Amino acid sequence: MKKILIIIFVCIFSFTCCKKDNNPIIPETKWEKINIGVGARTINDLQFFNNTLFAGTDSGICISSDAGITWKNYNTPDRKLNVRKLFFDGNVIFAGTKDAGIFVSNDFGVTWSPTNQGIRSPIEPYFPEISSFISDSIYIYAGLPALSLNTPKPAQIYRRRKDQAAWEPFDAGVEHVGVRTFYKYDNRIHAGTWEGIFVYEPVLSKWIKFGESNLSFIRFYMKKSILFCSVEQQDIGIMTSTNGGFSWKISNSGFDFEDMVWSFSVDNKTNIYCTSYGTLFLSSNEGNTWVKIGDGLPQESILSSVVVDNNIFVGTSWNGVWKFKL
Numbered sequence: 001m002k003k004i005l006i007i008i009f010v011c012i013f014s015f016t017c018c019k020k021d022n023n024p025i026i027p028e029t030k031w032e033k034i035n036i037g038v039g040a041r042t043i044n045d046l047q048f049f050n051n052t053l054f055a056g057t058d059s060g061i062c063i064s065s066d067a068g069i070t071w072k073n074y075n076t077p078d079r080k081l082n083v084r085k086l087f088f089d090g091n092v093i094f095a096g097t098k099d100a101g102i103f104v105s106n107d108f109g110v111t112w113s114p115t116n117q118g119i120r121s122p123i124e125p126y127f128p129e130i131s132s133f134i135s136d137s138i139y140i141y142a143g144l145p146a147l148s149l150n151t152p153k154p155a156q157i158y159r160r161r162k163d164q165a166a167w168e169p170f171d172a173g174v175e176h177v178g179v180r181t182f183y184k185y186d187n188r189i190h191a192g193t194w195e196g197i198f199v200y201e202p203v204l205s206k207w208i209k210f211g212e213s214n215l216s217f218i219r220f221y222m223k224k225s226i227l228f229c230s231v232e233q234q235d236i237g238i239m240t241s242t243n244g245g246f247s248w249k250i251s252n253s254g255f256d257f258e259d260m261v262w263s264f265s266v267d268n269k270t271n272i273y274c275t276s277y278g279t280l281f282l283s284s285n286e287g288n289t290w291v292k293i294g295d296g297l298p299q300e301s302i303l304s305s306v307v308v309d310n311n312i313f314v315g316t317s318w319n320g321v322w323k324f325k326l
Contacts (some may be wrong), residue, residue, distance in 0.1 A: 018247070030294060031293050033319075033320065034321050034323050035071075035321060036069065037064065040320055042058040042303070042315075043056070043057055043315020044058060044083060044087050045083065045084065045307040045315070046314070047306060050067070053064050055312065055315060057315075058082045060074060060083070063108075068078065069309075072225050081097045081112070082097055082099065082100075083096070085132055087133035092104060097129070097130060099129065100114070101115075101130060102114070111130050114118055121183075122151070123150060128146075132144070132145070133161075134180050140159065141157060142157070143157050144156050144157070144179060145179065147176065147257040155175075157175050157179055158171075162187075172207065177198075178194045179193050181218065184194075186244060190244075193216075196217075198210055198218065198252070213247075216231060217229055219261070220245075223286070226241070226286055228272065228287060229245070231260075236250055237276070238252045251287040259277030260264045261274045263302070267312075271284045272288075274305075279302065280297070280305070280324065285287055298319045300316055302316055311325055
């Protein structure tokens with residue numbers, strides 16, 4: 001009998017040790033609301049930079065230096081900005097807004113100044129929505145997600161030299177499609193639009209169609225050699241590509257979502273996370289399968305996320321910032 005018990009114990013121990021990462025152990029914790037200073041706002045973007053959390057909200061920029069315990073609010077003197085996207089280029093922070101164009105901060109978000117020289121304003125004093133950025137060694141690029149029916153029509157992509165102040169239109173080839181997101185592949189910038197992916201071709205001096213898809217892209221995330229994307233079509237959700245976005249395969253096994261996927265983030269292990277309607281999903285096998293983690297998020301679109309140490313922070317569409325211990 002003693003020998004049998006020993007054999008059983010060894011088998012159980014061996015099975016536990018050999019457990020693969022594609023069946024991750026889900027922590028038994030719940031979401032914590034961390035909104036002192038934020039309140040019930042829409043959090044369009046979350047970023048972590050210089051040991052500080054930044055939240056781009058529908059009524060200003062909130063900054064936390066204590067891991068989200070408390071937040072301070074920063075705005076321009078004359079208005080509260082509806083911030084759609086935050087982008088860091090070195091120590092310079094760019095904020096794309098819904099109707100005020102682009103703002104820039106050189107002091108880690110304490111003060112903000114407009115930087116809209118060269119951007120066409122279809123209806124004074126309002127500027128077009130800016131919701132995506134990317135950079136290379138020379139330029140900052142900004143994308144407009146929506147088309148304008150007004151005159152003058154703003155460009156869909158602008159670029160600005162890092163050593164200059166003025167933006168210039170840079171949308172030849174994508175004049176009639178809204179640009180929602182960017183990514184880099186093979187040292188070339190790609191733009192995700194409502195009608196597929198475009199890549200800039202220097203020889204032709206224009207953006208040209210790239211790949212096989214005409215889908216409406218929402219977000220991209222590159223993890224090593226795998227490119228993740230979310231699309232507008234709800235029955236697809238997430239796709240992955242191993243050739244830089246030229247071709248895609250659907251990778252939503254385990255999903256039960258009621259909304260689009262709005263954000264991606266990764267931890268310091270092998271896990272990638274994405275957010276949807278009231279839900280956070282985890283994949284530890286490069287997107288082959290996904291599992292839902294955590295209970296207690298409000299049932300609304302979860303628009304942004306970022307992993308800091310052993311916590312993931314998410315931004316909701318009506319209820320501020322929430323934290324989950326991984």
